[in-house]
Amino acid sequence: MKSLPAQLNAYQRTPEFTELTTPSGLLHGHSTKESVWGRIVVLEGRLQYTIDEPEREVVVLDPDVVGVVEPAMLHSVRPLGAVRFYVEFYR
Numbered sequence: 001m002k003s004l005p006a007q008l009n010a011y012q013r014t015p016e017f018t019e020l021t022t023p024s025g026l027l028h029g030h031s032t033k034e035s036v037w038g039r040i041v042v043l044e045g046r047l048q049y050t051i052d053e054p055e056r057e058v059v060v061l062d063p064d065v066v067g068v069v070e071p072a073m074l075h076s077v078r079p080l081g082a083v084r085f086y087v088e089f090y091r
Contacts, residue, residue, distance in 0.1 A: 003068060006035070009090060010088050010091065011091060012088070012091055013089070014087045014088075017059075017085055018084055019083050020048070020053065024087070026077050028076055032073075032089070033071065034072050036071055037068070037090040038067075039090065040067030040086075042061045042063055042066075042083060042085045044063065044084045045079070045083030047061045047067075047085055048060055048078040048080055049074060049076075049077050050075060050078070051076075054073075
């Protein structure tokens with residue numbers, strides 16, 4: 001898993017989502033803009049994070065494992081049971 005570059009600054013955060021409120025757009029392949037990074041933070045439970053580019057990688061996120069979203073890379077998430085999470089955006 002990649003890490004966020006040090007020079008980035010957070011500028012936006014989603015509300016908290018659960019297995020019932022996860023937007024459908026997050027469940028299917030989507031990407032951030034070219035200069036936007038993301039950080040997926042799981043507060044409770046587990047979330048499957050699939051990175052489709054450049055090679056497919058599947059990671060299970062939990063409160064101890066944060067997901068890093070690289071700019072313009074297709075990815076999706078899938079709740080693995082009860083979960084609470086949010087996404088922070090950096091540039």
